[in-house]
Amino acid sequence: MAASTLAEVARLAGVSPATASRVLNGSARTPGPEIAERVKEAARSLGYIPNAQAQGLARSSSGLIGLVVHDIADPYFSTIARGVQSAAREHQKMVLLATTSGTPADEQAAVGAFAARRADSIVIVGSRSTRPQDAKDNQELAAELDRYCSNGGKVGIVGHPVVGASADGYHVVPVPNEELATELARALAAEHTAKFVIIAGPDGLLTSDDRIRGFQRGLLAAGLPEAEVIHTGFDRAGGYQAGLEIAGRIKSSQDPASNQPAACLFAVNDVMAIGAVAALREQGLSIPRDAAIAGFDDIETLRDFRPALTTVSLPLEDIGRLATLGSLGWSETDNAMPVTGVVTLRRSTETVPT
Amino acid sequence: MAASTLAEVARLAGVSPATASRVLNGSARTPGPEIAERVKEAARSLGYIPNAQAQGLARSSSGLIGLVVHDIADPYFSTIARGVQSAAREHQKMVLLATTSGTPADEQAAVGAFAARRADSIVIVGSRSTRPQDAKDNQELAAELDRYCSNGGKVGIVGHPVVGASADGYHVVPVPNEELATELARALAAEHTAKFVIIAGPDGLLTSDDRIRGFQRGLLAAGLPEAEVIHTGFDRAGGYQAGLEIAGRIKSSQDPASNQPAACLFAVNDVMAIGAVAALREQGLSIPRDAAIAGFDDIETLRDFRPALTTVSLPLEDIGRLATLGSLGWSETDNAMPVTGVVTLRRSTETVPT
């Protein structure tokens, strides 16, 4: 048995569908003070639930927000998703979730699906890529987004605009990755003399590249040489792998007499940093005695790690909110408060181990 | 400018809307080998995107799966969500996300919204509550779900069935919380003589209660007395608070000469355990020297913690998948493989600290 319809409710209440519609939904003014009650009663007794599909079709607006992330199980994304969710809720919208593993092709498919569902807006999170092999897919993604926008859709983006996208309707929430990485480098350079090594994501991942660039800049500003960059996966596994390699080097060249860390590591995100720490420890090294290490993001779940991880705190939930509000055209009020982060020095980069 | 419609495509291709529909979607057989190409071309040149709302209305099936979680930023839920997402994807469905903070009233609202959107199925995750103050809301939630089911909806539930729900169409994925907690208790009892304390969620949270019950049973089976139970929040903050209290007790009654942990703690989930550990450490206590502690769930992000946390590994992603497949009526094949977990002893409960 299918759900009951507005028509049925109207008939039972002895009114026209239009009237029923008016009282059951937010029309200009609720009609007849007494007729209204009759309709409501009818709806209740029938267990009437408005068909959002039909509503959407009729008023051409779905009340849906599409959210595109690389991996919802990654704490970075899930925290942002929480922000998106809360903003959506405040605006009486539901969020449609799509995960893409970060591949532009999947992102394009997701955007297409959202467009098909006539999502009111789309929020895209996750680093853009400029790798050559992604060029074509990026272009198609951009085309898909442009088409969505030209059909009246709005999109909010965290970080960088989608490569090649040009149409109107984009609202990007800038994240000062580069600047913050510079600050972090400066802070570390002030206390560390060891060789700096950056554990980065694949070359061409914009977020990773930004953080690398900023960090190098900070080092230079402090009069230090550029850090070596190890490119690996942008996840824990990548950090772990890099950690193994670094551990090998440290062990084969460590000065036993030295009481200083042999290296100062900067992993471009916390999850990678944790992976690296795991590898270093497995190889018998100690943090921060043998190597100092810093991350980026300040993932909540990771704050209880010991040694506590030096990192750059980012207001992830707010970022999700801002991107969502922006995609909804509500940015004016919040635009005055741009996203900012703060360098958070903790135990993992202390120079005087207990 | 609105998106182009099927009718426009048909006109441009010089065919009827019906024909266009047949070729652009999976009708029985694609018509005219040559006419088909013409339609496709027309669609492409117009940037046609089928209106899923209209499709859904016409064929009354939305291709949507509703997912209800307490908090998408909680790693427990986000990992399950990943499983839901992947299963949904395999079945060409999109997932609608709703977060509820675990309150039955919000869950009811979410189910209502999903029903309005005519979601093909709904997946509910997160511990049920039997607390008296939730009784009324639980009943309304059950009614909402029953209504949804009687309208042809299917629902998949992780853990316990919703209190009071009776209609057909439910598929619950049982999680052997009690049995696994018993196993855990047995394993710990074999090596620990210290006083056992359970750090639990609010009284009436079914998942928490199950784990408590199972743990107590294991203790009894091992000939040990029942553990004391501290009820607190089902999250990190709760664990932290309980940790503070326990630390106070330990410090005021510790036998300095003893080399054994003063207590063996069981937090009913990993996140609480981590909170407790943080508190204990802040109070100057060491794990597992001063207190042993175990968690439950084996959250991936937490596996790199040191000391490594003894816990019960749960296949969270699979659980999400199973609940989803079940809600889609695809359970026959997978039903043969029930959810199971495994007690994972790690450093946090070792008896011989280095």
Add this chain to the structure above:
DNA sequence: CTGTTAGCGCATTCAC
């Protein structure tokens, strides 16, 4: 203030 008439965009009976 209420009822009538049209679509919203598409899938699907039917005839041809």
Add this chain to the structure above:
DNA sequence: GTGAATGCGCTAACAG
């Protein structure tokens, strides 16, 4: 194999 109607459930102009 293809085209012409009809309806999915609802909203929004209209008219009354």
